[in-house]
Amino acid sequence: MKKIKKILHSADGSAYYFIFPSIILLLVFNVIPLVFSFVLSFCNANMTLDHVDFAGISNFTKAFTDSRFLNSLKVTALFAVIEVPIQTFGAMIIAAMINKNTAGNKFFRAVYFLPVICSATAIGIMWKMILHSNVGFFTYMIQMAGMGRINYFNDPKITLFVVAFISIWRSFGISAIVYVTAIQNVSSSIYEAAEIDGANKLQQFINVTVPSIRPTFWYILMTRLAGSLQIFDIVYMTTGGGPNFTTESTVTYVYTRAFSANSEMGYASAMSFVLFVMIMIITVLLYRRMNAED
């Protein structure tokens, strides 16, 4: 106890006072829920938690024999494969095009960023109306252009791509703005040197910009990957997981199991934990790869 007091009263120890609120928030909103969620995954529990029975690993074994859960993992992986490359590479290219502080570029940055501040509910409803299979504005325009009527939300072959597009549209701005900031921090002397060496704009981008913003690239890659593996709101608002479960992501299915009739909180927690472990493994691998590059 004296030792702790001594540390707290030292100059270095005072730092603990400053991080104390953050530690409390981290514990209350992250660590404790995570631990209890893990405990809950070994139980059979309903929504009100008044009937909690220990179930061993049965929720986990059930998850891996549940065709809907396995399908949701497949859907989530597919979604990530579509979304993440576009977010990481597409945003980088766009950022390179709008990184100079001209009035036009500032306008485009604002336009790209606008969806980020909109709620997923509003975005979902808006796109659902625009792309409605029969009364949607975009559907109508495409039909008028002689391209036939496309059933964006009811065709198992394309609906996942449509959902991914909406998700990209929604969060593309934040990736682009982060890249813009990174690109603006690259020293202009490197570009000048490259120009003297005869490098054109594309070569400058590939050989100067990309290597210089690599930490930002890894950051975008990791956060977008983790985010896309947790996709819920856009799916919930646009397709609800349909048609024929082709857009039912893991978190959407977890929500269904937890809060629909005959709530299965224990099972939902077990599935959440499986997803958590997967995201953690992928993130750690990416992190190690990033550090190895450094």
Added chain:
Amino acid sequence: MKKKVLSVLMSAAMVMSALTGCGSSSSGSAANAAESKAEEKSEEKNEVTESKDTEETATEDAATEVKPVTVKFWNSFTGSDGDKLVELVNKFNDENKDGITVEMDISSNLDEQLSSAFAAGEGPALLLFSSASRFTYGDYMQSMNDIFDKTSLDKNDFIESYVDYCSEDGETYLIPFQIVSFYLYWNKDLFEAAGLDPEKGPQTWDEYVEYSKAITDASKNIYGSGLCYAYNYQMAHVIQRFGDLAVTKDDSGKWAANFEGNTGYAKFLDMYKGLVDSGDNPLTDDTDSMMTAGQLGMTINGPWLSSGMDTAGINYGITTVPTGDAGAMNSVEVLGFSVTTVATDEEKAAAYKFIEWWNTMDADGNCPALTWSLENGCPAYLKSLIENEQYQANAKVMAMTNKDTSVRSDFITSSAFPGVGQIINDVLPQITQPVLFDGKPAEDVLKDAQTLADDIVSKYN
């Protein structure tokens, strides 16, 4: 105590970590207003009661005596009907002479709110939700059998099948508040354009298919039929007409699923697939927008569709869903008032007063239940309301009213089956969507559905 703390923490854990991405609860605006008003009223009424106390005799029935009390009342009426509910609750708070303040909280996430509250031993005294919620919150609901003894409400005035729907083993857990069923809507202008009688909707499913073909005009994006695969409740109301209940009790008194070999269900699936393949029914997850845009000849939906149709200026008719091979039935869900175990005796008595007020005609011939029914387009659950002049003059609610009150009221499963929600949300999509999208034969799909349903049913046997 430890158990309670554990429950609260676990509840927090679920909401915060397992379910990231879920929206937070948004309480109705009435809650705060009601809270401050409740405090004011409580103070005023306390004064009034103090002076009255000496005058009142002790001979009053203790059960019906209501002291100034605040009743927490939770529900999820977040739509425009919620505004009406706020208005009526405020009216009760202003008018009642018993010092009762109903403090209402409208939440779009009622389930999440309830699970946390009940786990902590808290929550509302009065709830308004679906009768099926008793399968989730049954442990927190009080029997309300005594309401007919302690108030002026007459049990015989309630349509029996609706009270049965809210009861189990002779105990009534909810008092009906709203009857929710689905109805057949038809666009009169499109009927006329197709040479059909605009004043008469289809009476049978053969007529429904026939009319659909007549109305469809692909060049104008107009479809005759508006069945929607993603609308599980619509599917449930329709499929029940073809193959009756999906879960019933067998001869041994055990729950049994009725999917495999159900020729009625197979007939419906073939009909639906036929309508989609022929282009008479759009393959869409949203028929409401199309109906209100005047692009659908017919659809099946709840009473809420009518307000959208009125706003859009659609010339439409409403009738009950055509009877199929399963015979006459009244497939409904009953929403009702429920007094929770959290309620004290005083709160319970006050809640009873509120329910009594809701269902009682005043001297001017007005009754909140009647107002609610007429303004929200819901059929009445009180026999006296059905005979009321104002009610009978409203063509819309009369078209929705099942005149034969003796017909059984079950929705997709026997009303006592606790797994009804799972049948609707987990099994029905697994029979409609594989037929539509994968082209699987109806018989095969029903066989798979039987396996799924058997698994659900086994939990309750």
